[in-house]
Amino acid sequence: xxxxxxxxxxxxxxxxxxxxxxxxxxxxxxxxxxxxxxxxxxxxxxxxxxxxxxxxxxxxxxxxxxxxxxxxxxxxxxxxxxxxxxxxxxxxxxxxxxxxxxxxxxxxxxxxxxxxxxxxxxxxxxxxxx
Amino acid sequence: xxxxxxxxxxxxxxxxxxxxxxxxxxxxxxxxxxxxxxxxxxxxxxxxxxxxxxxxxxxxxxxxxxxxxxxxxxxxxxxxxxxxxxxxxxxxxxxxxxxxxxxxxxxxxxxxxxxxxxxxxxxxxxxxxxxxxxxxxxxxxxxxxxxxxxxxxxxxxxxxxxxxxxxxxxxxxxxxxxxxxxxxxxxxxxxxxxxxxxxxxxxxxxxxxxxxxxxxxxxxxxxxxxxxxxxxxxxxxxxxxxxxxxxxxxxxxxxxxxxxxxxxxxxxxxxxxxxxxxxxxxxxxxxxxxxxxxxxxxxxxxxxxxxxxxxxxxxxxxxxxxxxxxxxxxxxxxxxxxxxxxxxxxxxxxxxxxxxxxxxxxxxxxxxxxxxxxxxxxxxxxxxxxxxxxxxxxxxxxxxxxxxxxxxxxxxxxxx
Numbered sequence: 001x002x003x004x005x006x007x008x009x010x011x012x013x014x015x016x017x018x019x020x021x022x023x024x025x026x027x028x029x030x031x032x033x034x035x036x037x038x039x040x041x042x043x044x045x046x047x048x049x050x051x052x053x054x055x056x057x058x059x060x061x062x063x064x065x066x067x068x069x070x071x072x073x074x075x076x077x078x079x080x081x082x083x084x085x086x087x088x089x090x091x092x093x094x095x096x097x098x099x100x101x102x103x104x105x106x107x108x109x110x111x112x113x114x115x116x117x118x119x120x121x122x123x124x125x126x127x128x129x130x
Numbered sequence: 131x132x133x134x135x136x137x138x139x140x141x142x143x144x145x146x147x148x149x150x151x152x153x154x155x156x157x158x159x160x161x162x163x164x165x166x167x168x169x170x171x172x173x174x175x176x177x178x179x180x181x182x183x184x185x186x187x188x189x190x191x192x193x194x195x196x197x198x199x200x201x202x203x204x205x206x207x208x209x210x211x212x213x214x215x216x217x218x219x220x221x222x223x224x225x226x227x228x229x230x231x232x233x234x235x236x237x238x239x240x241x242x243x244x245x246x247x248x249x250x251x252x253x254x255x256x257x258x259x260x261x262x263x264x265x266x267x268x269x270x271x272x273x274x275x276x277x278x279x280x281x282x283x284x285x286x287x288x289x290x291x292x293x294x295x296x297x298x299x300x301x302x303x304x305x306x307x308x309x310x311x312x313x314x315x316x317x318x319x320x321x322x323x324x325x326x327x328x329x330x331x332x333x334x335x336x337x338x339x340x341x342x343x344x345x346x347x348x349x350x351x352x353x354x355x356x357x358x359x360x361x362x363x364x365x366x367x368x369x370x371x372x373x374x375x376x377x378x379x380x381x382x383x384x385x386x387x388x389x390x391x392x393x394x395x396x397x398x399x400x401x402x403x404x405x406x407x408x409x410x411x412x413x414x415x416x417x418x419x420x421x422x423x424x425x426x427x428x429x430x431x432x433x434x435x436x437x438x439x440x441x442x443x444x445x446x447x448x449x450x451x452x453x454x455x456x457x458x459x460x461x462x463x464x465x466x467x468x469x470x471x472x473x474x475x476x477x478x479x480x481x482x483x484x485x486x487x488x489x490x491x492x493x494x495x496x497x498x499x500x501x502x503x504x505x506x507x508x509x510x511x512x513x514x515x516x517x518x519x520x521x522x523x524x525x526x527x528x529x530x531x532x533x534x535x536x537x538x539x540x541x542x543x544x545x546x
Contacts, residue, residue: 019430041532042531048381049432076435
């Protein structure tokens, strides 16, 4: 179960309110009428399907009804960040190693999916108390 | 390989079943093979078996990073049917169904294939129209099928709630009597044992870490147990196909999703067929052991975690209890997830790739188990002849650029 921070509502909400909508930052061919079959097929069907850091679009379906983006690890299911449409991700596959863990996200070390905002990681709870 | 028989069973009973021979060897990798198959699940093992049996190519290695049949082969709901709408898909799944019907004898291994019939329920007028269209298409393609009304369904499954009071009343169903279930582990083990007996090397705990590619041609793989060479490489890695494609330097039109299933505590026999409903989205059968085997939908996000969301479990059980109020107090024993590689058109990819000598068999999504023998059979022919088998040809990767999709979404009663 994900606990997802909606950047528009400015709140954490449960996964049930959201709908995943596939890979983010896809670029539609600028001139569809003159694009090749490869370009158009690539845009419609071919995906990175990344095992690891994955940028994806979500819809806050029963909330604000807005699309936003999320950076998430598709193997551990850790959510690194959510950000508004039009913004660029601050976490990428290149810089994920030196990421300072944001409070309230699923921790990679917790082993199983954490339900709720408090990850089972002591360091994060300490940070919260300070 | 000693053949299994009733007589052998009695003989081994005399020695307290302590002297059965190992079902397959655990060989050291050779430096070179004619064909390498990446992925030791049902489809990969079936491919190796048919390569050896039909094409006489026995210098084959199956490379598996875990253990044989430990991925989706061991994680599905074991349903076998062939009532697909489009000619291309029906041809393939019916090809597979015919192999299923003789598989236990062919492999000398009891895969417990039980043709107990499969019902695909219709809950709306549109469902019923689609069912009629599909059954008619099936019959034209030589696939058995019948359209049943609510009473016909009730006669087959007395415990199904077919009353008008249901939230989504059952209006009828398509019925494929030749469909059924099989023992999933036995399928992998049977193919493994038969392939091994013909000289195929099954390399477990061996992970492919890269491909040796020169001038656009593959000539081997890197593994954690050293390099292995082969001029032909077939990748059958289900959810991890995209990871292999990335190593080889191209993309696939796939997304990997978690798909869950669950089983209940064992019950006395209560359900002797397979019931699937797309509309309320759940499917259920009862295993020989007595537990209800229940299938769920995929989680919509990309995930390689072999586990899914609790919400999906909840929605699935709502659907099951909606159909079978009698199950409302059954307790669930276990729940698990597999990683399925879904294609945009819900049909598989059996295809050559931009790298010469490298072939992919993937994209089976939520419905690959039923195709295990057929997929192995046509993929083996594709690898042996270096060109697509006629049944495999429409499932080329090119279709995503030409637009000739085999759009089986929903149309085939594909319960995802």
